Amino acid sequence: MVRVNEPRPRTAPEKLHRAMYRDMLLSRELSDRMFALNRQGRAAFAVTGQGHEAAQVGSAHALRRGTDWVLPYYRDVGVLVALGMTPRDILLGLFAKAGDPASGGRQMPCHWSWPEMRVVTRSSVIAANLPHAAGIAYASKLRGLKEVSVVYFGEGATSEGDFHEAVNFAAIHKLPVVFFCENNGYAISESSEKQMSVLHVADRAKGYGITGSTVDGNDVLAVHQLSRWSIDECRRGRGPKLIEAKTYRLVPHTSSDDDRRYRTRAELDEWIKRDPIDRFRARLLDEGTMTPDEDAALREQIKRQVAEAVESAERAPEPAPEDALRHVFAEDGG
């Protein structure tokens, strides 16, 4: 007799799907907590990307961890979670503690550096890290290494000169770099119509002679598939790719923003209905990749994991004041 609760062996795609779902949940829970901690006066600043989880997690799971270079932007909690950064480490950054592995409390939250995973801290100035990605990719090509650089940014970044300069440079030199745009329709308060006269960021690719593709950024499997193809193409030496994942941020730009000033509640409600996590959950349940009980247990476990991480990170020691002077130059204790 078959027992109903007997876990059956999972196929490889099922394992991947469950891992991505878990990362999306963890990213959301962690992001919600970071915002709440700011509202409670326990963290000075928060910047997160609730609603972007499918775009972030789907693309990050297409990377070769530790081989490919990752240049995330400040919304990419999902990318870092997918790469394996722990909630505690991310929260040490939020609280700017001495043990913050990204910067020892020097950088703003969610501006990660993580050499083991080849994660490079971004500039708070929009689009400034796109040229860095082109340069890293240039180094990979020069050395004949099969590494790909993936740089993340919002659609607002595509109005910057650095977007043009970096994409043009990468296209001329056929560099292995994926320009990954998380288009959430708003550059802080400015809607896309104020940023560009084309419908899709991907349309801009034509001007550089490279492939640009638009994907439903709330469909994690579609994002994953397109990212995998694009990264593979880069690895084969076929030049840069531009990906536009259309999505929506379900929270204000940062903890300092009030999004009610520039978008309607009705619009937000529409996008809440298209929440990428709900959508993926429905699919996994429908396909039998997980059961409702497993889902409930997973969510409970993630809540607990994040709560424990908050408690531990908040109690961690502050940086020593004298540490402020270190690392200005490489020879200063670097």
Next chain:
Amino acid sequence: MPDITYREALRQALRYQLEHDERVFLMGEDIGAYGGSYAVTKGFLEEFGERRVKDTPISESVVVGAGIGAAMAGLKPMVELMTINFSLLAIDQIVNNASKLHYMSNGQIRVPLVMRMAGGAGSQLGAQHSHSLESWYAHVPGLKVVVPATPYDAKGLLMTAFEEENPVVFIEHTALYASKGEVPEDVYRLPFGAAEVFRAGTDVTLIGYSGSVHQAFRAAQQLEEEGIDAEVLNLRTLRPLDVEGIVASVRKTSRAIVIEDDWKFGGFGGEIVALIQEHAFDYLDAPVLRCSGSDVPMPYSMALEQAALPQEAGIVELALNLCEGVTP
């Protein structure tokens, strides 16, 4: 020791780096087939190939930004920005990125990037091509700023720049490329933060860097005829700055004048003046003066341009007055 030009001295250092360090590559506008706007990289493309000597689009920001990326990834890029005037198009990459990535990553990311550019005035290139903006870069923690005055400096300091684990802003003077001086054929490196006593003297210290060292020296020769023994300091680097060297000289002479092409208001000379009063106030017999460029956008006409730049006669007059106890 052979007499070679400032340009040739730079070429010797670059050639050595390309020959001895696989990680080194050069990148910039017109540096390949054209050989560089000041002919510093002439023939390098043929000699070292396109992998090592790369022409880039007219995109200063990505030239520096990609240099930063390649440096982070473990290479030793040298980017050429033609002139300091065009570096303004890359200033976010230089000031907000190159200088800060090491600090912001808690020392996990290093940016050993050499950024070469020509600065200075005196060649009738107008207001937008004649800037002396070295003080802007020297102001930024995390950047090293190098200002060679002679062919000997040019080779020795550029050699050191490639040893650096930090971003280096290497500012050559447009009017010095053809100047000649003795340069050893062998490899040597000049330390950063060590000024050179260009001419020893006892009565007044003339502090210069890059082009102004030569003006100071010529002024010192004229002062000698007037019976004044001026010491000339060649700073070589603005950051790190040889504060000890400056102070030691001022303690000896008790008088100092800073000579700079830069605008006076907010210029680097002001920093030197402040440091001298902090460290050598009791040794001073007179106020520390500056002989700087006029606070105007550089005019094109030679007559107007020369009027806006410090002149030897002006330095001599200031020094004579200073030594006689007359200050403006």
